[in-house]
Amino acid sequence: MFDKILIANRGEIALRVIRACREMGIKSVAVHSTADSDAMHVRMADEAICIGPASGTESYLNIASIIAACEVTGAQAIHPGYGFLSENAKFVQIVEDHDLTFIGPTADHIRIMGDKITAKETISALGVPCVPGSAGGVPSLAEAKRIGAEIGYPVIIKATAGGGGKGMKVAQTAADMESAFQTARAEGKSNFGNDEVYIEKYLTTPRHIEIQVFGDGKGNAVHLGERDCSLQRRHQKVFEEAPGPTITAEERAKIGKICADAVANINYIGAGTIEFLYENGEFYFIEMNTRLQVEHPVTESIFGVDLVREQIRVAEGLPMSFTQDDLEINGHSIEVRINAERLPNFAPCPGMITHFHAPGGLGVRMDSALYDGYSIPPYYDSLIGKLIVHGRDRQEALSRLNRALGELIVDGIDTTIPLFSQLLQEDDIHSGNYNIHWLEKWLEATYGA
Incomplete structure (x- = not known):
């Protein structure tokens, strides 16, 4: 111990x-x-x-x-x-x-999944469905054009060492390929020290669905359902929920088992997330994050488990405290990321918190390090808190989120709190009718941003 x-x-x-x-x-x-x-x-x-x-x-x-x-x-x-x-x-x-x-995981597992090409090759061999695309890195523009013509446009060019939306460019047609290819390579080089890129089919209206997995490092693993993270700005998640509003129980069981079996086969240890694009009932692997996710609280809420406690247990060599049969979904959970940013351009807004009041009540959780008089430094990520709600169903969770946002007070700086209050007035949010492009289109229509 x-x-x-x-x-x-x-x-x-x-x-x-x-x-x-x-x-x-x-x-x-x-x-x-x-x-x-x-x-x-x-x-x-x-x-x-x-x-x-x-x-x-x-x-x-x-x-x-x-x-x-x-x-x-x-x-x-x-x-x-x-x-x-x-x-x-x-x-x-x-x-x-x-x-x-x-x-957390071993150095080898982090290394394998940290390189997008190696990760795709590894995960594909384990039976996880992948997006059609290049078999590996694409060394030249000529090869990129050949692959684009083979799999059909639009395509997306991605830096193999990329993340956070950097090193990703879309070519809608063959005419766009040269600019997208060169820009993705340049961004990969400047941000990650690696200009290798690969190409995938660009899905036009997908949702972003991720499967939470957990392994004990001894060949045992489970999945804890999915999270829908489709509301994004510049490939950065802002609103996450579990379970996904469009995923059926049959789909969940099928893709969950595939993912759990995959990580069990490589003796993965600890928490991990296998991310997919989901379109027309099909899942397409994007990447695997070999760590605890920002949005892990929504999974904890619906399953009643403590993922951090479980990470510590298996790192000590203890078995997982639950099996797949023990995991049953209870209700619905939503998380919104509160950033110190000024709308509508999302410019960082560090400064002193003159007053902070966290919302409370049944089914409300606020993960934050704020307090009255605290000065947010300008040197780090602008995330200052996560508001998580849980309800018996999705509509109750949305209502609870709206109520909690009204109670949340962060004075002294600008934040993204008003964004979520606005989003909760939209019919598409209540119906779950959105994809990974929805938020950026809404922001452009609402703010011209």
Whole structure:
């Protein structure tokens, strides 16, 4: 049993892990930059240690400082949260080389799934359906044009090391291919140090559906249903729900078993998410995230499980505390991401919180590290909180979300709270009639943005 866990992250996800540790009787260590010395995760942890200057590169991404913090505090394991070093195979290897436990998948699994081409080849061989496209990297424009003609336009060119919407360009016709191909390569090189790209068929009206999987590293795995994350802006999720409003029980069982069997076959350990585009009743693999997702609370809500606690358990070598037969969906859950951003252009809006009031009541959860007088630093992601609601069905969850948004107060800065209040007035949101392009079209029509 771990006595002490270091959380290599900040903000609400660091608090999330600290809370799980406290319930399990495990001491927690917070690391922080100089800009985060007064952050809530620093205040709530049993111990805290500064690991560098404000810049994420010199602090939360500083592997040597994080390992040193473990040695100084006696922490036996590291929970990476999401972002930062959570999917860095080099970091995992260094953690293991120092006789520490990484609470997550192995370095090999992170490495395999971190490269989009290798991930697609691996997952396809395990029986997971994939989008038609190139067999591997596309080395030249001539080859890109040949593949485009073979699978048919539109196509999307993606950087193999990409993520967060960077290094992704759509070619609607053959005439667009040269510009899209060169731009995707340039973005891959500048953002990830790798200009290799691959090509896939571009689906015109898909939904974004992801399957939560969990393995014990010993050949056992389960799935915890799906999340619909179709409401996105520039490939960034803003509104997530579970179960998906358009997925049938039969579809859920079928794709869930495929995903659970796939990760069981590779002895995957911990939480993972297999992401798909879903169109006309078919699932097409996009990528696998080898970490806890930002939107994991909606899955926890409908299944009544603590995924962070489960991550810690299997990292200790214990079996999962549930089987597939134990997992039954109860109701509906929705999460909205509250960002410190100014509408309509979503410009970052750091600054001091003059007043913060979290909503409450039945079926309402607010994951946030805000407090009155806290100054949001300008150096990190603009996510400042997640509002999660749970209801007996989707309509109750939507009504509860509307009520909770009305109670949520974040004064002193601009946030995306008004966006969600507006979205809840739209018939398409209530009917679930939207796809991954819906929000950007709505924003353009509403704000011209």
